[in-house]
Amino acid sequence: MNSIKELFINRYGLSPENFDLFYSNITEVTRSKGEEIISKGEIHHSVYFIKKGAVRSYYINADGKEITYWFGFEGDVIASLGNFVESKPSLETIELLEDVELWKIDRSKLLDLYNTNIELANFGRQLAEIGLLEMEQQILLNQVTDAKTRYLSLIEKHPQILQRVKLGQIASYLGITQVTLSRIRAQK
């Protein structure tokens, strides 16, 4: 175990007892760079927490191009929201950018915990609410600032991202082509 435990306890206010209850339902797994942990079109029955490593979530657009729209790092949650919330096939693919250590839990087991333990239910609520806040900030950032600013704030937030993620993937995340990203990088 490790710092995720502290994250759970400090950030989400879980008591040690209920953390242990939660953790007793976790399986620790490792997966290799390049693997897909969630694949487009499929139904998945697990939710993951990233203990170590980096992942990306991408969508294939009408032209067949991969559009990266989320990067996940240590402490983040991996789930296909369409899957989890509405039991629909996943629209996105989640791919491992590095070798990854994960905490895995069954969706149905997690829902059981939520429905029987009020502290865990509120843990799940806060998990979702913090995700909401982060997503809102991303929507705002995408709408308010230009690609150059977003690029700079991305590398400020994740200083090692340039070593971990290819520029083409970062460009699609920023909503621009790789050529434009190269021009931005050449500027400063």
Add this chain to the structure above:
Amino acid sequence: MNSIKELFINRYGLSPENFDLFYSNITEVTRSKGEEIISKGEIHHSVYFIKKGAVRSYYINADGKEITYWFGFEGDVIASLGNFVESKPSLETIELLEDVELWKIDRSKLLDLYNTNIELANFGRQLAEIGLLEMEQQILLNQVTDAKTRYLSLIEKHPQILQRVKLGQIASYLGITQVTLSRIRAQK
């Protein structure tokens, strides 16, 4: 009361008893077009559900321009997420586009309910998770599709939006200028 009750019971799986408990903490209020229900820089202590009417959430960018990034209609939740989740001053302003009927509840009262009633805690969790799914879809839509497609899908989703919202606000929501929106509208 009205169709929001059915929404709560059918969509979020609330039992009638717990809906009544929730509703006993609600104050029904009406506000007039043009008012600000949440203002930038302030701390707010309420959460609202839209019974009738339309609102928009906007942010003022570095050039002093209002950037609309969310429209809310019947059934939607109004809260400053930064306020609600992290007790920080609101970055956004929420303005009423029409005369509006709202359900109002104190943030602290809502948290009390979440912490004492497991069904309501899971109601709150689902509220946030469904919001997550919607936001993810918007992020995806913004990244994958061009402004014209997004414009068409917006009026498909909210057919009356052109009667309720000004084009300049829709343009900023789409991330383009009003001139470009006019060109798009002239095309088809």
Add this chain to the structure above:
DNA sequence: GGATTCTTTTTACATATGTTAAATTGTAGG
């Protein structure tokens, strides 16, 4: 109903971004 104000569209021009392809640089394997 006419004047005033607000909203939307159109025009002309400058600039930024996309596209395609070539050149360069970096990386991994034998």
Add this chain to the structure above:
DNA sequence: CCTACAATTTAACATATGTAAAAAGAATCC
């Protein structure tokens, strides 16, 4: 160390979008 392949940058051109200002169209008020 060399080769082959992958990733990134650069170049040239076409297109789309932004800016600023004017024109046209709607709505409001007296």
